[in-house]
Amino acid sequence: MxxxxxxxxxxxxxxxxxxxxxxxxxxxxxxxxxxxxxxxxxxxxxxxxxxxxxxxxxxxxxxxxxxxxxxxxxxxxxxxxxxxxxxxxxxxxxxxxxxxxxxxxxxxxxxxxxxxxxxxxxxxxxxxxxxxxxxxxxxxxxxxxxxxxxxxxxxxxxxxxxxxxxxxxxxxxxxxxxxxxxxxxxxxxxxxxxxxxxxxxxxxxxxxxEVQRVKFKKNFWNAGLGSSSALTRYPLPAFFREETVEKIVVPQLRAIMQEILSIGRAMGFDENALPSSVVEETIESTARIHKKPDSTHRASILIDLENGRPMELEVVVGVLVRKAKELRVEIPRLELIYSYLYLIQQQILAGKK
Amino acid sequence: MxxxxxxxxxxxxxxxxxxxxxxxxxxxxxxxxxxxxxxxxxxxxxxxxxxxxxxxxxxxxxxxxxxxxxxxxxxxxxxxxxxxxxxxxxxxxxxxxxxxxxxxxxxxxxxxxxxxxxxxxxxxxxxxxxxxxxxxxxxxxxxxxxxxxxxxxxxxxxxxxxxxxxxxxxxxxxxxxxxxxxxxxxxxxxxxxxxxxxxxxxxxxxxxxEVQRVKFKKNFWNAGLGSSSALTRYPLPAFFREETVEKIVVPQLRAIMQEILSIGRAMGFDENALPSSVVEETIESTARIHKKPDSTHRASILIDLENGRPMELEVVVGVLVRKAKELRVEIPRLELIYSYLYLIQQQILAGKK
Structure with a gap:
């Protein structure tokens, strides 16, 4: 050309x-x-x-x-x-x-x-x-x-x-x-x-x-896994390496992502646009990576939080909370995650410890 | 004597x-x-x-x-x-x-x-x-x-x-x-x-x-407020000083404590043993203390977490999660809080960063 x-x-x-x-x-x-x-x-x-x-x-x-x-x-x-x-x-x-x-x-x-x-x-x-x-x-x-x-x-x-x-x-x-x-x-x-x-x-x-379904699907990781890593302040290997922890925390990751899925359904993403399998696939692919001893990746939201920099909270979690409210979908876990991270975001912006 | x-x-x-x-x-x-x-x-x-x-x-x-x-x-x-x-x-x-x-x-x-x-x-x-x-x-x-x-x-x-x-x-x-x-x-x-x-x-x-109702009532603060402080890693003034934050986070504190109340009801604490007003009273008394500029109190669970010492997680939150499971009460927020703090507790015990 x-x-x-x-x-x-x-x-x-x-x-x-x-x-x-x-x-x-x-x-x-x-x-x-x-x-x-x-x-x-x-x-x-x-x-x-x-x-x-x-x-x-x-x-x-x-x-x-x-x-x-x-x-x-x-x-x-x-x-x-x-x-x-x-x-x-x-x-x-x-x-x-x-x-x-x-x-x-x-x-x-x-x-x-x-x-x-x-x-x-x-x-x-x-x-x-x-x-x-x-x-x-x-x-x-x-x-x-x-x-x-x-x-x-x-x-x-x-x-x-x-x-x-x-x-x-x-x-x-x-x-x-x-x-x-x-x-x-x-x-x-x-x-x-x-x-x-x-x-x-x-x-x-x-x-x-149609790209929105792909972006929505990708957001399962950010809103479910990234946010959980930020709130616990541990990178993802901490979620998967010990069976005792995995047994307690993975059902919660699944439950968070089921909430995201129900928002997607209410938004019009049907099984074809957004297969239900996205939940298990997201968990399994993440577990596969982070069970390895050489896993050092830290979610960007965790890095931002640790460095006192603003997090991409509103476009990752806030948008889901607002959608759910508009469409009357019950998302207790995402709401709680959002409120905690919102509090942290405001303290970061105000420069407070 | x-x-x-x-x-x-x-x-x-x-x-x-x-x-x-x-x-x-x-x-x-x-x-x-x-x-x-x-x-x-x-x-x-x-x-x-x-x-x-x-x-x-x-x-x-x-x-x-x-x-x-x-x-x-x-x-x-x-x-x-x-x-x-x-x-x-x-x-x-x-x-x-x-x-x-x-x-x-x-x-x-x-x-x-x-x-x-x-x-x-x-x-x-x-x-x-x-x-x-x-x-x-x-x-x-x-x-x-x-x-x-x-x-x-x-x-x-x-x-x-x-x-x-x-x-x-x-x-x-x-x-x-x-x-x-x-x-x-x-x-x-x-x-x-x-x-x-x-x-x-x-x-x-x-x-x-009968003292259990008093202990159960006191646990609204520890399981609702203390745990939220630990997970955000901010002391309680951060929850109440700014109206924007208060508007987002206080409804969640209320929702967590409504879950505790529903466990109490299932355990047999009736309105007389455990008045529903405990939720608003716990929030109001806490807000009253922590809106003051001289508020420096840090919840003991936050202090333990910050110092990498084990938290009283099982007797404050874990016991509620187990009760709810036994009595089939839905407590999505408490379950999520427990799973995050459980993960943190295990990392503390293993001495991991």
Whole structure:
């Protein structure tokens, strides 16, 4: 392909850095990154990528580095990838992207495709609404579910440990769920063009007709396992290594995830969209990994909590609590988990011990 | 009174020390204490009591100090006060008191009255069963609910901050609950004689016909508030100071305590034995204390957890979970709380981070 796509990546953490690098490897893009905490370090020395897939790339830099989205909003982009943590209780995503969502900006060029590379549910909603409000046509938003094993370490080092290929499942964001929806020809084209950016890289993009079910399914782990790890403040091996503990705690993990499943059913995800087996599969795959003596993974929500940083609570658990209330589904365990983590989140934000 | 009662106090923590001191003030007792972690310090320099009620008493010592219950079992006692933490999952109380529960020991003199000065439910059961097994008549066990504000600080200092009078509610331990039970003349005498030990002290003992309802009522705080403080790892002011947090977390505290109430009902505590108002009263009295800027109290279960010491989990929460299972009461929140704290307890016991 000869066309260079102008891509903006907002958030130069572990995921943003790996995706910026992968897009450059695709050879078809010009990449601008907005870095926040690591702007100075990246400007001076670049990012040090240590990847099991791509090898060691010391001092890697994108084509352009900006300190703010406002600084980056001086030109048009085909794609805007959002790779920040999703913290709508602190700053709504539409506010982060505001310089790209103004009438002035969209008057200057075609509307970019916004790609959400974030965990959690309904992370796209406020940006969708903001674009709708501009009256410049249907928003082009791609929602994704991502499997990646990467962390930003001190010294601006990106550790990228997933040995097999990355997986990114992508679909058009639609504000409501409909089980049998198919992509329109226009939607299919948006997704194909996005997937084409990764051709020739080791990163596989799977194009879906309906992505919300995949994001919802992925959230079983975050809302059930991640939250439990945060509340106990023990990483997941503590849940599975001793039979006495496993016997007490695994039935509770199952019960939490049954609550999530019942919310999904009330939202319209039928057995086909969201198989009941997701509960046991999530438990079994997690147990398999964390029974191994070399398991050192810590859930990101636990890492955030331990470091006194805000957690992705609202898009992982809060959204479920609100859905359940709206749809009158009983979720005593998730409500309790949410209230405890909400208390902790507020204390973290207030800087209190 | 002229008779000197021989009293053994097992456990020379904050509660044991204050009660040993108070019993001596009563003037009618000879006090032997079994100290564990602070035996050497107490033998050398005594205990340093700093009390809002009794003033500063540096270097206070009981009449006799023993390192073990076995060492103390060389003589007969009228009363054995148990003031240790109740941790049946680590060592059953009957095992701690075993030297006093042997055929040899009871052959030497009359059976002592065992007085349980411990939080939690059914803490008396295994000792009751052990005495029953000796076939020396009905066990004489006094069960109590205690309100005291005291802590053991480094340097063998007892801080005793409750400004008003101590309160100890005492009744005969009976292994099953019966709502309208009255003390038999013999039972009434056991309790009166025990209360008489405190005559002339500032410590008030209230004699009850039925004490389990009071212990059950007190457990609303420990199982509902204490456990929530432990799981969030924030002291209780964090629950009540900000309206946003209070709005989310207090309905959950209420829901947890409604679960405790429903267990109580299934156990036979009717509205008269256990008024439903206990839920709001527990919340309101706690909010009243912890909304004050000078509130520094930390629930003992939180202190234990923070210091990596075992928590009184089984007698505070575990007993409720087992009761609910037996009586088929649905308690999703308490089950979840128990499973998380059980996991933490096992990691503490295994010395794992």
């Amino acid at each position: 000869s066309v260079k796509h102008n891509v903006l990546v907002v958030g130069l953490g572990a995921v943003g850095a790996i995706y910026s690098y992968v897009l450059k490897r695709g050879g078809n893009t010009q990449v601008t990154c907005v870095a926040r905490s690591n702007y100075e370090a990246t400007l001076a020395d670049g990012i040090h990528i240590r990847s099991r897939v791509y090898g060691d790339i010391p001092g890697w830099k994108p084509d352009r580095l900006c300190r703010t989205v406002k600084d980056a909003a001086d030109t048009s982009y085909s794609y805007v990838l959002l790779t920040t943590k999703s913290l709508p209780d602190i700053v709504p995503t539409a506010a982060i992207l505001e310089p790209l969502l103004s009438r002035d900006y969209v008057a200057k060029g075609p509307l970019p495709v916004f790609v959400f590379v974030q965990n959690g549910l309904e992370v796209e909603r406020d940006v969708y609404d903001a674009i709708k409000g501009l009256n410049v046509g249907e928003p082009k938003i791609i929602s994704t579910a991502l499997w990646i094993g990467t962390n930003l370490l001190p010294g601006n080092v990106i550790s990228h440990v997933m040995a097999s290929q990355e997986r990114l499942s992508a679909g058009i964001y639609r504000p409501s769920f409909s089980p049998d929806v198919k992509n329109s020809p226009e939607e299919a084209l948006i997704l194909q063009e996005f997937a084409a950016l990764f051709k020739g890289t080791d990163n596989k993009v799977t194009v879906l007709d | 002229s008779v000197k009662h021989n009293v053994l106090v097992v456990g020379l923590g904050a509660v044991g020390a204050i009660y040993s001191y108070v019993l001596k003030r009563g003037g009618n007792t000879q006090v032997t204490c079994v100290a564990r972690s602070n035996y050497e310090a107490t033998l050398a320099d005594g205990i340093h009591i700093r009390s809002r009620v009794y003033g500063d008493i540096p270097g206070w010592k009981p009449d006799r100090l023993c390192r073990t219950v076995k060492d103390a079992a060389d003589t007969s006692y009228s009363y054995v006060l148990l003031t240790t933490k109740s941790l049946p999952d680590i060592v059953p109380t009957a095992a701690i008191l075993e030297p006093l529960l042997s055929r040899d020991y009871v052959a030497k003199g009359p059976l002592p009255v065992f007085v349980f000065v411990q939080n939690g439910l059914e803490v008396e059961r295994d000792v009751y069963d052990a005495i029953k097994g000796l076939n020396v008549g009905e066990p004489k066990i006094i069960s109590t609910a205690l309100w005291i504000g005291t802590n053991l600080l480094p340097g063998n200092v007892i801080s005793h901050v409750m400004a008003s009078q101590e309160r100890l509610s005492a009744g005969i331990y009976r292994p099953s609950f019966s709502p309208d039970v009255k003390n038999s003349p013999e039972e009434a005498l056991i309790l009166q004689e025990f209360a008489a030990l405190f005559k002339g002290t500032d410590n008030k003992v209230t004699v009850l016909d």
